[in-house]
Amino acid sequence: MKVTKEGLVFSPPKRNKIRNVPLPDRVAHVLKRHMETFPPVEVTLPWLRPDGPLVTKRLLFTRLDGAGAVRRTDFNDRTWKPALVSAGVIPAPRPGERHQAAREQGMHALRHFYASVLLDAGENVKVLSAYLGHSDPGFTLRVYTHLMPSSDARARKAVDCLYEGTDPAPDGPETAQRE
Template sequence: MPLPRRIAQVLREHREEFPPVDVTLPWLKPDGPLVTKRLLFSLPGGGAVRRTDFNTRVWKFALVQAGIIPEPRPGERHQSAREHGMHALRHFYASVLLDSGENIKALSTYLGHGDPGFTLRVYTHLMPSSHERTLRAVDDVYKAADPTVDGPQTAQEG
């Protein structure tokens, strides 16, 4: 996927302050073969950041601080809603690109979907209405075909 300059700069700054860490973990299943990956984001002790831990300890906390979701009662967990999870970031990314006019095939590639049809079915409700664009396009075609006020008809009227 394309990496905007501003995001690349922020990632460079992050790498300078927090260098990537090599982490070796079982792959595909708990007793799977060990695989080493260089992680850009890791725990203070050098381990891998688990999505569920980040979601509950960082992301949901940020949503509470922003007033998007309520703080859970003591001893309870945050609300469990897909729109409050990390998946919402993918949805936001898709909505920004579609609103800017990106096409479904490119978005499908960026999101890692194998089928643009799947992307279309999931995100079609986010696509901006083309009603006004359609009217403008057809109007422009016929506007070009309109006779001008100083054409031959004007000369015959005088």
């Protein structure tokens, strides 16, 4: 969905790329509970441009009054940024002013969070690139390389995982005396 001067229209995601992203079981469970509490709402909007053919889609997230689609800017200003203020991540705006318009403080930060979680877990950069809709994994590396764990951290984590759940026997002088 995108915002035009004339209003909202349905459209493909950024750069017209459809993405297939795995849905973890825990997220699916939370999404199912959300859908039980807030059933999907049918919303009809034009396709691609304000004078485009009308298309009806069932949206999982709608305005609180149930009257239509949530605009990204509304979510940023009314939900996301107040949550960041409550968490002490960003300062509250001065009375009568809006939150600072910073990309790293908006919903785009969720994209970076997703990428950082997958990179930290060791996900393949080529796969992550496809999830993010990048046509070039090199671009993904250039943008997100600062989020990758250091080699030292990866090495420590790999060895820790190897020995996870083991109870190492003492290897001091007592061990040698028992043999």
